[in-house]
Amino acid sequence: MGKQANIRLDEAVRAAAEERAKRRGLSLQGYVADLIEQDVNESRAAFMAGAAGFLASYAERFEAEFGEDRYPVSRTGCRRTRRGTPREPEGRPRVDPGGGAADPRRSQVVDYGVPIAADARHRAEILGQEVYPEPHHKAAALLCELARQPSLEVRNLLFAATVTAAYLTACGLPVSPGLDTVLPLARAARDGLSVREVAAQIKTWTS
Known part of the structure; x- marks a missing residue:
């Protein structure tokens, strides 16, 4: 069961939201949940479109x-964890036979902890400040x-840049x-370029 969140709205916004919810046969909470889901789906679609566009432009390079x-x-030809423990014998990359190895989406994940850590890092906060x-x-x-x-x-x-x-x-x-x-x-x-210097250069990617 999901947790309920209390959202404060000023009176005008709340009245408008309740009216729209009523037209759609939803509670106010249900209407807000639909808006959030729509936003998430739109962001996910934009993310995937951005990844596809980047791969088309840069995968071969x-x-x-x-x-x-x-x-x-x-x-010795064995994959190792960060602590040096052998993981598995070296071999050809396990790739979806329907596509090429150049697409990182078709490459086998070796360490799931890395993308999880990256997600946590870019959301990091200290004392309520990002x-x-x-x-x-x-x-x-x-x-x-x-x-x-590497993961x-x-x-x-290519995976890092695509993400x-x-x-x-x-x-x-x-x-x-x-x-x-x-x-x-x-x-x-x-x-090892510092994150500040990387950020300064990334900003030019979109300008």
Whole structure:
């Protein structure tokens, strides 16, 4: 069962919302829930559209620049966790036979903790204040986390950059195609460029 949230509305807004809810045969709470669901669905659709557009523009360029960009492998050919424990034998990437390995959505996830950590990081708050207040700050946090901590068998930098671009698109800031800064910034983020500097460069992706 979901938790009930109390939302404060001024009288004019509440009256208008109640009128619209009545027309649709809903309670006020049900009407607000529908609005939230609609917003979430629209954001999800924008995110997926942004990811598809970015992949169409940049997947081949990442492939040419970074190759397979595989999950880190030990000298003995076994995948390792961050603490160095062998995970599984090295082999070809497990890819959906209906598509190519260049699409990170078709690559096997090796470490689910990484995207979970990236999601938590870009939402981080301290004493009620957002650590990353603007969309390009949040996008930079996503890129840094995903680029530095591989989570897929292959195409990790492409995945990191795609998520970053898709997030910006979902925020209403679609990334311009053909940018020459995308690949260098993905590499720099992986290699330790500060999140502030990454954010400053990401801001130019949408201008």
